[in-house]
Amino acid sequence: MKFSNSLIPTLRDIPANAEIASHILLLRGGFIRQLGSGLYTWLPLGVRVLQKVERIVRDELNKKDAQEVLMPFVQPGELWKESQRWEIMGPDLLRMQDRHENDYCLSPTHEEVITDLFRKNVKSYRQLPLNLYQIATKFRDEIRPRFGVLRSREFIMKDGYSFHLNEDSLHKTYIAMHEAYSAIFTRLALDFRSVEAHGGVIGDEENREFHVLADTGEDAIAYSAASSYAANLEKAEAVAPRETAPASETLTKVSTPNVRTINGLVECLDVPIERTVKTLIVQGEDSPIGLVLRGDHELHEIKAASLPNVLSPLTFTKESDVRHHVGCNVGSIGPVQLQIPYYVDRSAAVLSDFVCGANEDDFHLTGVNWNRDESLRNSAVQDLRKVVEGDPAPDGSGPLSILRGIEVGHIFKLGKKYSHTMNATVLDEQGESVNVLMGCYGLGITRLAAAVIEQKHDDVGPLWPIEIAPAQVHLVALNVSQSSAVAGAANQVYEQLTTQGIEVLYDDRNERPGVKFADADLIGIPYRITIGERGLKHDAIEYQHQREVKIELPLDQVVSTVLRDLN
RNA sequence: CGGGACGUGGCGCAGUUUGGUAGCGCACAUGACUGGGGGUCAUGUGGUCGCCGGUUCAAAUCCGGCCGUCCCGACCA
Known part of the structure; x- marks a missing residue:
């Protein structure tokens, strides 16, 4: 990928409408552009990040035998009336009519569609369990979109749904999804917590939220340092701190x-x-x-x-x-x-x-x-109150601490909520028709990309984890148009790395060094190779990981060093 | 939905109080110089000042309405 023929519109100034790091840096680094309130275009570098997030998500879900589908973004209102959510959902659900004046909506989630798909195509308990997911666009007409793609109206989400004959099977998949999510966030090197949470309009059986810890998070998370207890503040149980002292004063x-x-x-x-x-x-x-x-x-x-x-x-x-x-x-x-x-x-x-x-x-x-x-x-x-820092943890493990988190995933056991209202049944071993049990597993792709920046950035730009960086190596050639030696060396490194399957953003532009360095910082690709005439004279190529100290390498060792570091 | 702010070339902003021919920086184009952290000089391109209406000889500026974007809140006694 050569910079000179890419659309990477970096910004020198901080955009007037952005306040938090991920929003500012995604705009400044040329990853996204705003189209309207809560609506964003993803530019080439941003798309690369999203595709890599998606790749990890697919990889971990497929390991758990989930299968990918793709469902429509526009959905018939009929289905939503059947589940009774046409009435329940309120204005978050964006409704419209087609030319025949039939009701439709833009999908905020897909329980109805997947349940309909299931009931029309699965008839026997022998086909269970089944775990289906998609990575697709969602629309929720949020009360207040904010923080760029962290809370946008249109966004990309991975949503998965599982179907089971019994609670035991549901639980196994629920646990498998918990493991998959943990694996995904671990691969992104994120500091995250899985927490007890409220189900909201999706369903309120057993459920678990995944939060990326960051000061700008919209949720407060109470956790115990001494155990695995963690809960969203909207769920966290407050226990009484001590026994009653005897009365000593008079009324x-x-x-x-x-x-x-x-x-x-x-x-x-x-x-x-x-x-x-x-x-x-x-x-x-x-x-x-x-x-x-x-x-x-x-x-x-x-x-x-x-x-x-x-x-x-x-x-x-x-x-x-x-x-x-x-x-x-x-x-x-x-x-x-x-x-x-x-x-x-x-x-x-x-x-x-x-x-x-x-x-x-x-x-x-x-x-x-x-x-x-x-x-x-x-x-x-x-229990009527919100927990505060220092309250005893409900599991008795010690005092609670409170941190802020960005909700990037949420897994639920739905039970028979939708299979009941929408009549999704299979025949069991006795030939009896039974409603299936369902689970539902959401993960915000676009939000996750932003959450990563919230947790991993410095003053000058994002510090992308290697797994989702827009490229693995940023090759900066200084004064290429003046120096045929630099151009020759840079072209050679670019060709060799590319041939080895390494993703390289090659800054071959005729720009001043300062411009190139500033852009490299704003883009945030983890490994940087800098080739300039000054170093080339004594066969020294600069090599740097994120903002760590630069080292110098002879030209003929650059490619092998990169390959070693990336494997 | 309530409160606040803003809307002026691609981006960031001034000008609005006190009406009088639309400006600055960056970016962009061309040329020269320069060449390891957003460089310099010169010459240029680009804006119906969010939209509609009103007042006025004259409106970015005053008045009315609308639209859009952002921020805070959406209850705690």
Whole structure:
């Protein structure tokens, strides 16, 4: 690949609309261009990266006997109505009609199509298990596309689906996919975690997310350094830190004029925030419901919304209604004598001598105790809060740490969710018709390419892992148009490496050295060979791996050294 | 959807407050010089100032509407 006849539009300036490393560097290195919000064109170097990511993914999946298919990007609305997701999906699903006014959508995922394919073509348990995948374009009309290709609307995803007669078979494939994903990310030399997660609209049986750790990640990951426990914060279980201390204070009503917030309460009464309790009021099925948390803890909406009688999605009760039901403003609510049902978070439930609202404007209670104080004894305790750094891990292995991660893969057991609604059955050994069990395995190809940069870059450019670099070697020939010696040597190295099957980006342009070096940095190919007249005079060719120290090699050893390093 | 910002040659920006013939840097073309970290000089090419409407003798600039892009948020008392 010669630079002089390639489209590699590197940028000197930082593009105005890009903020994070992967977005900036993919633009500046000439890998992508934006077409519209959440829509990107992949340029030649970018396509090479994607193809290599895909190659690794195919390789690892094929090892596990998954088979590749390719399904349509445009799908009939009928199928989505059948699975009932036409109604459930909301505006993320981009819908349209054809000339006959039939409903269609751009596929955000392919459960419906694959299930339809399966039910029309597989009839016997003898054909199971079956594991099919594709690498294809998806469209999701995201609320807010951002961070370039990290959260775009149109993107490339590997999505796989498996079919099974029984749970045991499903589990085997689920584990096999877990292994395949781990192998893929390991080959990319990524620092990643597989974590417990929420299933979302796909399904909420057993599932696992794969995250590339990076500060710019949109998700928070709680993990235990002492064990393999790791969970997305949206799933992570919060366990109570310690046993209840005995009550020592007496219940006292204190005046707290104009105190409406926990911070105000802490200041007013000079109590530690860990000994305060706040009560949030959300809409329930019959009446509003109180959620009681320690003052310094944050409500976990997903946990709260899944509680019995609590409305999902979680909706906070309007302040005027709070006064109607509780008799005070939202800053003075507390569990003592609360006139509506409430749940207490585990960590709030182990407090003693704590402070809470008195359900009367401008008053709070101090010295409150769950077990001693009559109206509190039968409080319902639930996990309501987000975990924080230092919380005990649910597996008892020690304190939790929190890191940020980019979700690049997600594997699910779907069970019979789709086989049931879409009537996908096989005949079992007894000749009985049974719904198959399914699994579903997603992996973001375009996102993964960006996530790699988020984790592997420096000030001047990406540091691509060799497996997905746009080329293996960047050959920089300095002043080629002036020096026939340089041109001769560079051409020779280029020919020899190419003949050996090495991918070389050969910068044969008539550009100044500074331009070539800057572009090489922006492109980020791992091995760089620099040939200039100065070194050539004493038979010295520069050779450098990423940003490490350059070494000098005689011309006749360059090719063999590269071959050695690449194998 | 709520809040904020922005939209001026390919890219990055100034000009808008106070209306008066559209500018800078980079890139691009040609030539000369230069030749190991985005070089210098000279001469050039390229823009209906996002779109539509209004005010005005005159609009990038003022007013109204629309479109687009980015950022923050999408609840925590």
